[in-house]
Amino acid sequence: MSHVVIIGCGVVGAAIAYELSQIKGLHITVIDRQAPAQASTGAALGVLVGIISQKIKGKAWLWRQTSIQRYETLIPELEAITGRKIPFNRQGILSLCLEEEDNLEKWQKLLAIRHSQGWQLEIWDNAQLKNICPQVDNEKIIGAVYSPQDRQLDPTALTLALVEAAQHNGVTFKFGVTVLGQTPTGEEITRCDSIETIEGRITADWFVVAAGLGSTPLTAQLNQKVDIRPVLGQALQFSLGHPLGNPDFQPTITGNDVHIVPVGGGDYWIGATVEFPSDEDEIPPNQELLEFVRQQAIAFCPELAHAQIIRTWSGLRPRPEARPAPVVENLCGFSNVLLATGHYRNGVLLAPATAYAIREMIISQGMGNRE
Secondary structure (H helix, E strand, O other), rough: OOEEEEOOOHHHHHHHHHHOOOOEEEEEEEEEOOOOOHHHHHOOOEEOOOOOOOOOOHHHHHHHHHHHHHHHHHHHHHHHHOOOOOOEEOOOEEEEEEOOOOOOOHHHHHHHHHHHHOHHHHHHHHHHHHHHOOOOOOOOOEEEEEOOOOOOEEEHHHHHHHHHHHHHHOOOEEOOOOOEEEEEEEOOEEEEEEEEEEEEEEOOOEEOOOOOOOHHHHHOOOOOOOOOOEEEEEEEEEEEOOOOOOOOOOOEEEEEEEEEEEEEOOOOEEEEEOEOOOOOOOOOOOHHHHHHHHHHHHHHHHHHHHHHEEEEEEEEEEOOOOOOOOEEEEEOOOOEEEEEEEEOOOOOHHHHHHHHHHHHHHHOOOOOOOO
């Protein structure tokens, strides 16, 4: 039986664990120095920008499409296995068009492309927007694009369900365990034989590095450093006490890179900032940027001015340096070390497609056999 060790248990690591747990002949161990969903995943808003994204071809589009399709079956599948309820907003994403920056012609082109690909998009004029979503009230808004097949979910609830379902399928999870080092073997460094942890050495056939920002020191130990840099995001939770607009139609509303995410009970997540590190890789939270996000949300939906801020939080997104996100490939020079990291702002969106990709890499490259 082949042994796969996954390092990191955010949404990506958990999705890989669950996907691999459905393959016969694999023994799977997941290691994380924290509890699941504590880093980038726990801070994410879970907005699945797939159909409404401007990506139309290549892997950037294919992976979005794969994930959006998979979530439709994955959520009920996980709920059936675990008995957990995963908040999953099926009412779509509404992208507001601002007069100074949005070209409706580009949206018309995207609509035609999506229809040819079998997906739906709608372009609403201002009259339609005000009729369907009266909470949106800003003179600079000239209309909106509605994507009924995009989704939003709770990333922490999803990750915990993935962990429980993977455990149900026999996956071993080791939380609070730190990886101390990795051991290459052979005259030429082509394989990693084992890793050292605070609980001792673990030998395996495959190692999947899904550790986000922790991927950089792990790969540096094998002299193949993958440079992942932090980008801070701050968000807020508003409590209004009642839903905005029509209580029966509560899509995620987005505009000017600010999301207004309904989470039930008249509460909304608002975010997020995008804050890059200084030369010292430090990112002190910028309160002015957070206030801009708050004011932008109020500008789109003025009723939010009366809401109470009941929570603010922040998280560090893993952004690859000088290369596209994400990094899903063999670690250079190693046949059995796979990278599934650096998803930047799309970890929740691309987790199912990443899990598929890792599964196919392990199957196609040979599962190995360590008796």
